[in-house]
Amino acid sequence: MTRELPLDPKRSALLFIDVQNFCVRRDGGEFKAVPDADIIGKYAYYFERLKSVAIPNMVRLQAAFRTARIEVLYTVIESLTRDGRDRSLDYKITGFNVPKGAWDGKVIDELAPGDDEIVLPKSSSSVFVSTHIDYLLRNLNVKQLVLAGVVTDQCVESAVRDACDIGYLVTLVPDACATYSQVRHDNTLRAIKGYCRQVSTEALIKEIGVLRGR
Amino acid sequence: MTRELPLDPKRSALLFIDVQNFCVRRDGGEFKAVPDADIIGKYAYYFERLKSVAIPNMVRLQAAFRTARIEVLYTVIESLTRDGRDRSLDYKITGFNVPKGAWDGKVIDELAPGDDEIVLPKSSSSVFVSTHIDYLLRNLNVKQLVLAGVVTDQCVESAVRDACDIGYLVTLVPDACATYSQVRHDNTLRAIKGYCRQVSTEALIKEIGVLRGR
Amino acid sequence: MTRELPLDPKRSALLFIDVQNFCVRRDGGEFKAVPDADIIGKYAYYFERLKSVAIPNMVRLQAAFRTARIEVLYTVIESLTRDGRDRSLDYKITGFNVPKGAWDGKVIDELAPGDDEIVLPKSSSSVFVSTHIDYLLRNLNVKQLVLAGVVTDQCVESAVRDACDIGYLVTLVPDACATYSQVRHDNTLRAIKGYCRQVSTEALIKEIGVLRGR
Amino acid sequence: MTRELPLDPKRSALLFIDVQNFCVRRDGGEFKAVPDADIIGKYAYYFERLKSVAIPNMVRLQAAFRTARIEVLYTVIESLTRDGRDRSLDYKITGFNVPKGAWDGKVIDELAPGDDEIVLPKSSSSVFVSTHIDYLLRNLNVKQLVLAGVVTDQCVESAVRDACDIGYLVTLVPDACATYSQVRHDNTLRAIKGYCRQVSTEALIKEIGVLRGR
Numbered sequence: 001m002t003r004e005l006p007l008d009p010k011r012s013a014l015l016f017i018d019v020q021n022f023c024v025r026r027d028g029g030e031f032k033a034v035p036d037a038d039i040i041g042k043y044a045y046y047f048e049r050l051k052s053v054a055i056p057n058m059v060r061l062q063a064a065f066r067t068a069r070i071e072v073l074y075t076v077i078e079s080l081t082r083d084g085r086d087r088s089l090d091y092k093i094t095g096f097n098v099p100k101g102a103w104d105g106k107v108i109d110e111l112a113p114g115d116d117e118i119v120l121p122k123s124s125s126s127v128f129v130s131t132h133i134d135y136l137l138r139n140l141n142v143k144q145l146v147l148a149g150v151v152t153d154q155c156v157e158s159a160v161r162d163a164c165d166i167g168y169l170v171t172l173v174p175d176a177c178a179t180y181s182q183v184r185h186d187n188t189l190r191a192i193k194g195y196c197r198q199v200s201t202e203a204l205i206k207e208i209g210v211l212r213g214r
Numbered sequence: 215m216t217r218e219l220p221l222d223p224k225r226s227a228l229l230f231i232d233v234q235n236f237c238v239r240r241d242g243g244e245f246k247a248v249p250d251a252d253i254i255g256k257y258a259y260y261f262e263r264l265k266s267v268a269i270p271n272m273v274r275l276q277a278a279f280r281t282a283r284i285e286v287l288y289t290v291i292e293s294l295t296r297d298g299r300d301r302s303l304d305y306k307i308t309g310f311n312v313p314k315g316a317w318d319g320k321v322i323d324e325l326a327p328g329d330d331e332i333v334l335p336k337s338s339s340s341v342f343v344s345t346h347i348d349y350l351l352r353n354l355n356v357k358q359l360v361l362a363g364v365v366t367d368q369c370v371e372s373a374v375r376d377a378c379d380i381g382y383l384v385t386l387v388p389d390a391c392a393t394y395s396q397v398r399h400d401n402t403l404r405a406i407k408g409y410c411r412q413v414s415t416e417a418l419i420k421e422i423g424v425l426r427g428r
Numbered sequence: 429m430t431r432e433l434p435l436d437p438k439r440s441a442l443l444f445i446d447v448q449n450f451c452v453r454r455d456g457g458e459f460k461a462v463p464d465a466d467i468i469g470k471y472a473y474y475f476e477r478l479k480s481v482a483i484p485n486m487v488r489l490q491a492a493f494r495t496a497r498i499e500v501l502y503t504v505i506e507s508l509t510r511d512g513r514d515r516s517l518d519y520k521i522t523g524f525n526v527p528k529g530a531w532d533g534k535v536i537d538e539l540a541p542g543d544d545e546i547v548l549p550k551s552s553s554s555v556f557v558s559t560h561i562d563y564l565l566r567n568l569n570v571k572q573l574v575l576a577g578v579v580t581d582q583c584v585e586s587a588v589r590d591a592c593d594i595g596y597l598v599t600l601v602p603d604a605c606a607t608y609s610q611v612r613h614d615n616t617l618r619a620i621k622g623y624c625r626q627v628s629t630e631a632l633i634k635e636i637g638v639l640r641g642r
Numbered sequence: 643m644t645r646e647l648p649l650d651p652k653r654s655a656l657l658f659i660d661v662q663n664f665c666v667r668r669d670g671g672e673f674k675a676v677p678d679a680d681i682i683g684k685y686a687y688y689f690e691r692l693k694s695v696a697i698p699n700m701v702r703l704q705a706a707f708r709t710a711r712i713e714v715l716y717t718v719i720e721s722l723t724r725d726g727r728d729r730s731l732d733y734k735i736t737g738f739n740v741p742k743g744a745w746d747g748k749v750i751d752e753l754a755p756g757d758d759e760i761v762l763p764k765s766s767s768s769v770f771v772s773t774h775i776d777y778l779l780r781n782l783n784v785k786q787l788v789l790a791g792v793v794t795d796q797c798v799e800s801a802v803r804d805a806c807d808i809g810y811l812v813t814l815v816p817d818a819c820a821t822y823s824q825v826r827h828d829n830t831l832r833a834i835k836g837y838c839r840q841v842s843t844e845a846l847i848k849e850i851g852v853l854r855g856r
Binding site for chain 1: 294344345349
């Protein structure tokens with residue numbers, strides 16, 4: 001048995017994690033109060049990584065998976081109420097609240113969900129804890145889960161760990177992920193290498209193309 | 215220890231189950247293809263029960279709980295996609311599909327959810343299996359769960375059983391529930407009497423009023 | 429799609445529910461304080477049903493499934509501690525406590541688990557709520573779940589409902605189940621007929637035999 | 643709201659993760675085939691850390707929590723069968739199998755569980771995925787969870803993440819944990835500092851003592 005299996009399109013899905021205005025846009029809820037000095041200072045790596053690497057790769061992934069007719073899902077930080085009373089204790093403590101329906105909770109325009117694609121609001125780091133995604137993936141007959149999004153060492157890593165523990169074969173796409181520094185990004189990739197295979201956007205798109213060419 | 219505890223408004227919530235066009239309206243998805251002969255025949259009891267007893271009582275409950283500032287939630291049979299590919303195996307077999315966003319999936323007008331109340335789409339009998347309601351109730355600090363809706367011996371009964379098993383103190387409001395015959399309704403009430411206290415709409419509204427009067 | 433599928437032995441398992449001294453023996457915890465008058469009065473049907481119908485059928489089922497090399501599992505009411513502090517709120521209220529390791533928690537001798545068969549202690553009606561059986565069945569690659577045991581309209585019915593909701597194809601064996609009266613037994617079979625196929629011990633053993641004969 | 647809350651003994655529990663022969667002993671399943679050269683080479687830090695720091699601190703924690711009458715639980719990597727067919731896909735791929743009842747699955751002697759303390763066999767990194775510990779903690783009325791054990795950046799970190807997401811206030815005791823290098827240990831502590839408070843054994847024992855002195 002091995003984790004290093006190519007995708008079976010009929011048993012696969014691609015999940016984008018938290019690629020939403022709140023935490024990807026300079027004027028999103030997480031950053032709008034951050035002074036410019038920090039945006040061009042401590043957050044320079046993050047926004048540059050998003051712009052030059054992660055978002056373009058996510059856009060390519062999304063297109064390739066749609067073409068291959070593999071299910072694409074999204075999860076976003078968003079409460080089910082405006083005041084966030086339904087949020088996790090963790091998000092209450094952290095002070096995260098993306099009110100139901102707010103712009104902050106929308107997937108970024110570049111990656112806008114299709115009309116019949118599934119978007120799951122969540123209020124915890126791991127999408128498996130605060131949504132019923134495991135139930136949905138089961139109903140969709142998904143066995144292999146591809147993960148991309150932000151930030152690599154928090155919500156993405158938690159999803160990798162839980163997905164693996166639950167029994168999915170997880171493929172992480174590191175160059176379609178971002179976090180606040182290259183060191184943090186690299187550390188997490190090492191830490192979770194036993195829980196997932198790690199494949200570049202380029203290689204994964206090729207893999208899917210080959211599958212389609214069959 | 216006892217199940218026969220009055221509600222603590224700060225730890226309580228009211229959940230309406232499947233009170234939606236699909237299964238409560240004559241022109242809802244479940245009944246629109248049923249001939250008139252059956253509507254006035256085998257379904258006469260059900261629709262009369264809804265009109266004369268269950269819906270009026272649900273409306274009164276909703277008003278009383280809102281006045282007492284107790285959380286009111288709703289669950290409805292509804293897929294997260296239009297073609298229902300995310301539905302449970304059970305709903306696929308049964309042939310139930312309420313497409314995302316359809317009129318069939320809306321709570322009936324008489325009981326329309328408030329602007330900031332939570333509505334959870336589900337695709338299984340028990341709301342605890344196909345939604346993350348347990349997580350939400352935990353975040354809302356709810357310990358006592360009040361249940362009403364349709365049909366008594368299917369989705370309502372499954373919710374009573376799971377809620378009790380999980381650790382909620384369950385209050386069922388039998389006269390705010392309906393199923394297809396009085397016999398089935400009575401049988402289920404007997405079968406689950408060990409899992410919940412059973413209180414009439416009238417008595418429960420009084421109980422809440424007394425609490426508010428404190 | 430249909431629920432009326434014969435078992436695929438490689439994807440099936442048989443689960444016996446609460447067939448343990450506590451609730452099946454006259455000197456088990458649930459009955460030892462019950463006066464003889466009630467045992468030969470209100471509980472006469474139950475004990476007779478167990479002795480003449482349900483237990484003999486369970487014994488036959490167990491043998492047939494073992495011969496067919498289909499996984500056989502057991503769940504029993506049992507706490508993980510002696511004082512039962514880990515029990516569900518429901519069992520605390522009801523007053524059920526089978527201390528860890530007690531005779532009351534053992535599967536009855538006639539149906540003694542094999543050396544490498546799985547026994548899951550539980551403290552709720554539904555085995556899916558207070559054990560991680562869903563995780564185990566997934567790891568065992570089980571899709572079709574056969575249920576038998578006691579009592580039909582409580583722990584067995586709750587297991588049928590949850591198993592169906594989760595996505596298993598459920599086969600209930602009514603003549604390998606028992607509850608306190610024929611009326612209750614018949615009511616529950618009708619109530620849950622939409623959640624499972626119902627097959628007699630005789631027919632199910634034949635079905636497995638045919639499969640083996642292939 | 644804050645994560646930096648001292649323990650409320652009535653709402654707290656201490657969980658030891660994987661402190662078992664399999665992965666803590668030189669002759670445990672994970673290391674018995676490892677050549678001496680590696681044990682005194684790449685694993686030198688790990689075994690020294692266990693011997694000099696982590697195990698002594700765990701022993702002190704265990705004693706202090708028992709004295710304070712705070713629940714102490716244990717989880718161990720262990721299958722429910724001898725051949726491990728019930729294990730997670732991840733453990734099957736990784737090749738981990740601690741057969742039911744094996745010496746490898748026992749908590750190490752220094753930390754032997756008390757007669758009425760709970761030990762949960764698991765087959766995934768996170769104890770929350772492959773056991774029903776969340777249900778038990780709920781029944782035990784636990785809100786604050788203290789974590790210690792091995793290895794810091796795998797099973798311990800996964801437990802921190804899930805416990806936090808689910809809604810527990812998590813206290814991690816870094817000097818009662820160990821992993822394969824100081825760098826990995828430090829990286830994980832930084833990565834999860836937003837999910838838990840981190841307190842030394844010394845400070846936590848004082849905190850409990852003060853509580854007891856009230």
